[in-house]
Amino acid sequence: MRVEIVRYWARTQFNASERVRLYRKIAKMLAGGLPLLRILEELARRNAGPGGDSTLSLVLDDCRRMVQNGQLLSDGLAWWVPGTEQMIIMAGEQSGRLEGSLHALVDVVQAGRRIKTEILSGAAYPLAILVMIALYIWLFGALVIPQFTRLVDPAGWHGAALSLYRMSLWVQDWMLFAVAGMVVFIAAMLASLPLWRGNVRVFLDRFAPFSIYRLIVGSGFLMAFAALQAAGVTVEKSLARLSVKSEPWLRERLDGALMGVRSGLNCGEALRHAGYGFPSPAIIDDLCVYADYKGFSEALKLLAAEWMEEGVEAVALRMKVLNGFAIVTLALVIAWLVTGFFGIQQEIAAATRGVG
Numbered sequence: 001m002r003v004e005i006v007r008y009w010a011r012t013q014f015n016a017s018e019r020v021r022l023y024r025k026i027a028k029m030l031a032g033g034l035p036l037l038r039i040l041e042e043l044a045r046r047n048a049g050p051g052g053d054s055t056l057s058l059v060l061d062d063c064r065r066m067v068q069n070g071q072l073l074s075d076g077l078a079w080w081v082p083g084t085e086q087m088i089i090m091a092g093e094q095s096g097r098l099e100g101s102l103h104a105l106v107d108v109v110q111a112g113r114r115i116k117t118e119i120l121s122g123a124a125y126p127l128a129i130l131v132m133i134a135l136y137i138w139l140f141g142a143l144v145i146p147q148f149t150r151l152v153d154p155a156g157w158h159g160a161a162l163s164l165y166r167m168s169l170w171v172q173d174w175m176l177f178a179v180a181g182m183v184v185f186i187a188a189m190l191a192s193l194p195l196w197r198g199n200v201r202v203f204l205d206r207f208a209p210f211s212i213y214r215l216i217v218g219s220g221f222l223m224a225f226a227a228l229q230a231a232g233v234t235v236e237k238s239l240a241r242l243s244v245k246s247e248p249w250l251r252e253r254l255d256g257a258l259m260g261v262r263s264g265l266n267c268g269e270a271l272r273h274a275g276y277g278f279p280s281p282a283i284i285d286d287l288c289v290y291a292d293y294k295g296f297s298e299a300l301k302l303l304a305a306e307w308m309e310e311g312v313e314a315v316a317l318r319m320k321v322l323n324g325f326a327i328v329t330l331a332l333v334i335a336w337l338v339t340g341f342f343g344i345q346q347e348i349a350a351a352t353r354g355v356g
Contacts, residue, residue: 007079010055014080016113018056020106026073027102036073036098040064073098074245083194083247084220085109090245091224094233101227104301108223111308112216115315119212122319126326133333134179140164140337141171148344152351160336161343194247201249202276208318215311217250218279219304225267226300235267235291253278266291283307 022043029039044060047053063076074090081089085105092101145168148154154165193213204210221242228238239261243254253276260270268287271278278284283303290299 007058010058011080013055014059016109016116018053019081019085020109022056022059023102023106023109027099027106030099030102037064037067040067083245083250084217087242087245088220088224088227091227091238091242094241095227095230097227097230100230101223104223104227107305108220108308111219111312114312115212115216118312118315118319122316122322126322129326129330133330136333136337137167138171138175140341141168141175144341145344146172148348152348156351157344157347159343160340161347164337164340164344194249197249197252205277208315212311212315214278214280215308218283219308219311221250221254222279222283222300222304222307226297226304229300230297236261239267252276280307 025043026036026039029042030036034042040060040063044057044064047056047060059077059080062079063073066076067073072090072093074086074093077089078086085108088101088105088108089098092098092105095101141164145164149165149168154162157165189209193210194217201210205214224242225238228241229235233241236258239254239258243251243258246254253271253274256274256276257267257270260273261267263270265273266288268284268289268291271287272284286299286303290296290303293299
């Protein structure tokens with residue numbers, strides 16, 4: 001049990017920066033003519049010295065053990081890296097171009113990191129505003145409004161004052177459950193990204209966060225597919241190999257394309273015929289053209305790089321829109337609270353005059 005906990009914790013520490021450093025070292029040593037097993041042993045030896053990284057030691061130990069047993073580097077990294085990265089490494093190994101695949105993988109990881117940075121930096125401000133709105137609503141609903149209801153019976157309130165009273169009842173009875181439900185919903189949505197399949201998911205892939213997941217995984221697929229094509233592996237075998245190592249969401253799309261290829265379609269037409277819109281409608285249109293001409297693998301790499309770059313820009317734009325929406329929402333909530341507060345004062349004043 002303790003070992004499992006240590007490995008789970010270590011996996012969280014093996015972040016994008018650490019993975020990029022490892023990929024670059026292995027690619028550089030491969031370029032120097034060293035065999036993979038010797039590279040892993042040398043890296044493990046260097047890391048074993050003073051100040052060595054315990055997480056990296058676990059990673060290298062897994063990789064070295066797998067390679068010693070005749071398996072692939074991608075098998076050793078299966079626990080440690082995202083499925084997209086494992087897929088690209090596996091494609092490089094199967095094509096005999098591991099060094100080139102590692103260099104391409106560095107670009108994919110860095111682009112993915114840029115997207116995550118844009119998301120985190122862009123979402124920080126709206127999230128802070130959301131917390132502020134929730135805090136305002138809780139303060140008014142749980143502390144302020146109940147004080148006024150002790151002075152005047154809220155049964156006769158109207159307009160904004162009545163809306164604040166109803167909000168107060170909701171805060172006291174349901175807000176905690178609503179917040180907990182939202183947290184569970186977000187966690188379930190993120191967990192469903194690599195797993196959820198079917199027609200509903202095809203529709204949701206047009207919207208964030210599903211569209212962002214499709215962007216990252218789709219770019220990785222194009223890179224891996226390009227590596228296998230460059231090695232002369234047929235389209236059918238390439239899709240079959242990639243499907244075996246894929247998560248359920250991606251496997252569904254690759255198996256759909258595989259059926260089209262086996263019926264005589266080129267890969268672009270097969271992806272379109274599958275009906276999933278994967279990697280994207282525009283990419284599918286390009287693949288329909290490039291699939292029948294020489295230099296297909298290079299075209300795939302270019303498409304993946306360009307699509308990822310466009311995706312980074314699109315995410316940045318969406319975050320700016322989200323910031324603007326959050327500011328407008330905060331302004332509207334504050335205006336509602338202020339209007340309701342003055343409405344309550346008027347209700348109290350009217351009740352006082354009625355008593356007098």
